[in-house]
Amino acid sequence: MWTEENNQLAKSFEFGDFTEAFAFMTRVAFLAEKHGHHPDWSNSYNKVSISLTSHDQGHVVTQKDWDLARAIDQLV
Amino acid sequence: MWTEENNQLAKSFEFGDFTEAFAFMTRVAFLAEKHGHHPDWSNSYNKVSISLTSHDQGHVVTQKDWDLARAIDQLV
Amino acid sequence: MWTEENNQLAKSFEFGDFTEAFAFMTRVAFLAEKHGHHPDWSNSYNKVSISLTSHDQGHVVTQKDWDLARAIDQLV
Amino acid sequence: MWTEENNQLAKSFEFGDFTEAFAFMTRVAFLAEKHGHHPDWSNSYNKVSISLTSHDQGHVVTQKDWDLARAIDQLV
Numbered sequence: 139m140w141t142e143e144n145n146q147l148a149k150s151f152e153f154g155d156f157t158e159a160f161a162f163m164t165r166v167a168f169l170a171e172k173h174g175h176h177p178d179w180s181n182s183y184n185k186v187s188i189s190l191t192s193h194d195q196g197h198v199v200t201q202k203d204w205d206l207a208r209a210i211d212q213l214v
Numbered sequence: 215m216w217t218e219e220n221n222q223l224a225k226s227f228e229f230g231d232f233t234e235a236f237a238f239m240t241r242v243a244f245l246a247e248k249h250g251h252h253p254d255w256s257n258s259y260n261k262v263s264i265s266l267t268s269h270d271q272g273h274v275v276t277q278k279d280w281d282l283a284r285a286i287d288q289l290v
Numbered sequence: 291m292w293t294e295e296n297n298q299l300a301k302s303f304e305f306g307d308f309t310e311a312f313a314f315m316t317r318v319a320f321l322a323e324k325h326g327h328h329p330d331w332s333n334s335y336n337k338v339s340i341s342l343t344s345h346d347q348g349h350v351v352t353q354k355d356w357d358l359a360r361a362i363d364q365l366v
Numbered sequence: 367m368w369t370e371e372n373n374q375l376a377k378s379f380e381f382g383d384f385t386e387a388f389a390f391m392t393r394v395a396f397l398a399e400k401h402g403h404h405p406d407w408s409n410s411y412n413k414v415s416i417s418l419t420s421h422d423q424g425h426v427v428t429q430k431d432w433d434l435a436r437a438i439d440q441l442v
Binding site: 312314316317320 | 386393
C-alpha cells in the first residue's frame with residue numbers, strides 16, 4: 139500500500155538481494171522516463187523506498203503520482 | 215535447456231516486453247561481473263539470446279560456462 | 291559512422307570494460323523506450339554492436355532509425 | 367570531495383538528466399557488487415547522493431568505505 143503523507147506518496151519494497159533490488163530500480167527508471175515523472179527514492183542493499191510528489195505543481199500529490207505508483211505496482 | 219553446439223552453450227529467453235528483457239540483462243550483467251566471465255549475447259525487443267564459451271581457453275565450453283549458465287537459470 | 295547495408299543501419303562501439311559497455315547499453319535502452327523504437331544489438335565484453343531497421347515497415351531503414359542513430363551518437 | 371560526518375562518508379553527484387544519473391548508478395551498482403559493499407544512496411532526477419558506512423562493523427567508516435569511495439570517484 140502507498141501511504142499519502144506530507145504531500146507525498148510513499149512505499150517501500152524489499153527484495154532477495156541487492157541485484158534483485160537494482161533490477162527493480164531499472165524497471166522503475168524506465169517507467170519514470172516513460173511517464174516523464176521521476177521518483178525521489180533511496181536504496182540500501184535489498185530495500186528500495188520510493189516517494190512520489192509533483193515538484194512542478196508545488197510539491198503536492200497529483201494524478202501523475204498515482205499513475206506512476208500504479209505502474210510501479212504492476213511490476214511486482 | 216542450454217544447448218551445446220559449436221563449442222558454445224546457448225539459450226534464448228523471451229519476456230513480456232523490452233524493459234522486462236533489459237531488467238533480466240541487468241541481472242545477468244551482475245552475474246557476469248561476479249563470475250568474472252561474460253556472455254556473448256544479443257537482444258531484440260523482448261528476446262535475449264545468450265551464448266557462453268571460454269574465449270581464454272581456446273573457445274571451448276568449460277566449467278565456468280556451466281556455472282554461469284546455472285546462475286542465469288536461477289534468475290528466471 | 292553508421293553504415294547502411296542490407297536494409298540496416300549498423301555501428302559498433304568499444305569501451306574500457308564490460309561495465310562501461312553495459313552503462314552505455316542502459317542509456318541506449320532508455321533512448322529506445324523514449325523513441326518507441328528498439329535496436330537489434332549484441333554485446334561481447336567491452337564491445338557493443340547496434341543494428342537498426344524498421345521491422346514494422348517491412349525491414350527497411352526509415353527516419354525512425356536515423357533518429358535513434360543520431361540520439362545514440364549524442365551519448366558518446 | 368567526500369565528507370566524513372556521523373560515521374558516514376557522503377558525496378553528492380549531479381548529471382545532465384535522469385538517464386545520465388541512472389547510468390552512473392548502474393556503474394556504481396557494479397562496483398558495489400564487486401566490492402561486496404553497498405551504498406546507502408538516493409536519487410532525485412539528475413542528483414545522486416551516496417552515503418557509505420560499514421554496517422557490519424557497527425556503523426563506522428572503514429577502509430572498505432574509502433575503497434568504494436575511491437572506485438566511485440574513478441567513474442566520473
